[in-house]
Amino acid sequence: MIRKRRMGMRSVPKVMVGVVAAAGIFAAGACGTPAATDRNVPQPPAKVRVGLLLAGPSHDGGFMEAGYNGAKRAEQQFGAEIAVVDRVAPKQPELERVLRELASGGVDLVVAQGGQNNAAAQVVAAEFPRTKFVVTQSDVTGPNLASYEVLQEQSAWLAGAAAGLLTESGVVGHMSGIRPVPGLKGRAAFVDGVAHTNPAARVLTNFSGDQDDVELARRVATAELDAGADQIFTMLNAGRPGVAEAIRAAGKGRQFGNVRDFVAEDPAVFAGSAVADSGVAVFRAIEDFANGRLHGGENVRIGLETPEAVRLTLAPDVPEHVRAEVEALRERIVNGEIEVSTTYSGPEFPNP
The missing domain is CATH 3.40.50.2300 (Response regulator)
Known part of the structure; x- marks a missing residue:
């Protein structure tokens, strides 16, 4: 027990x-x-x-x-x-x-x-x-x-690739709290995935300082939505519902989750989930x-060779051509044809 x-x-x-x-x-x-x-x-x-x-x-x-x-x-x-x-x-x-x-x-x-x-x-x-x-x-x-x-950087990279394909505004967001090495790697991989499928897209990346603060997450998500983001990748824990609240209040945007399959729980809000169990x-x-x-x-x-642990799930309304491209990219990562970047040195989006 x-x-x-x-x-x-x-x-x-x-x-x-x-x-x-x-x-x-x-x-x-x-x-x-x-x-x-x-x-x-x-x-x-x-x-x-x-x-x-x-x-x-x-x-x-x-x-x-x-x-x-x-x-x-x-x-x-x-x-x-x-x-x-x-x-x-x-x-x-x-x-x-x-x-x-x-x-x-x-x-x-x-x-x-x-x-x-x-x-x-x-x-x-x-x-x-x-x-x-x-x-x-x-x-x-x-x-x-x-x-x-x-x-988790491998499924985060695929989330970035999917977000790059799905964004209509050309702006996507990333949100996390604290900065352990895996979180930094996941952020870098997501940005790299976006750049792979949509080099012109801009990424707003934020580390708020707290993984579990729902109200703080809502404020940061609202600020990123206001700055044009229409896809937001959330590497949060208990604070994650604040992002969904911001999306529903704004009437726009979709979220990519991580760790587990949030698409299965709320496909209207989550376009995808970078599962990394x-x-x-x-x-x-x-x-x-x-x-x-x-x-x-x-x-x-x-890694991705073990889909029980690492995979990207996508909502039912994600177009088939996006699914096909993401699957092809997954195979290239597994085969060693794509090297997932785990470093990032660009700008960061400030807390509101």
Whole structure:
């Protein structure tokens, strides 16, 4: 059973949910790790005890929830025991403190969701050399530290390509909150995708400073719509509904989501969704550890070749010629014919 403990951010009181202190999360004692097995031969994973750190709410409708769902899938599929600490402030001292708490609480594997944990994980992994650590959406490694990365920049690039084909105004938007490396890569890839299909288009790109503030997201989206954007790519978490509010209020524009398939939920607002399910990274890390395939020093990358994890979905009203071109571009990325840019040095759109 997944046990969850919420660690309040500075503006949120601490709330305890069904978890004892970390030192008693699991009974002491090591859990045996089976020998390496062939991935093609199904093996029942050994039960493992996992600590999951989420630097945000576990039900944020975005990135953190995807990680939580990946852990829940591991629990349901092969009985992994999961202790979750969510709502951790994304500041290195807080991240280090919670990682230490989890590592000293009897877990076999500590998974930190998101590249904002890079520095903290390097510090704490060195302090607990007998415990395995994983950071998702990262490239940080160490003797007992691995990274599992869903290549969200690949589906973000396809979203940019589609937005470039769909824009009628010649202006598209991008919105995000904080600036972890995967978010910066996703922004750069989106801009690169737009330029590939519509070199004349202008991209308004904004990092507001908050992934979860609905009102702030609404204001930024309204400003981008007022500046001419008719397609907006949102790399937000709980703040994402503010963009839909702005689009409905303005009576114009469409949104591209990310992480999960928002088209299935609201095809009238979402023209597409750059699915990049980081929950697959969490699940794969736990599965690999249980089967003896997780090794320190590795960076496991999962891209468009695994559509379960990375793909672009499009709304039913997207024209067939756009679908066909996007599919051809997807195949070229998978085949290595297109290199997705992950750097951006252009202007940024200010908060209103």
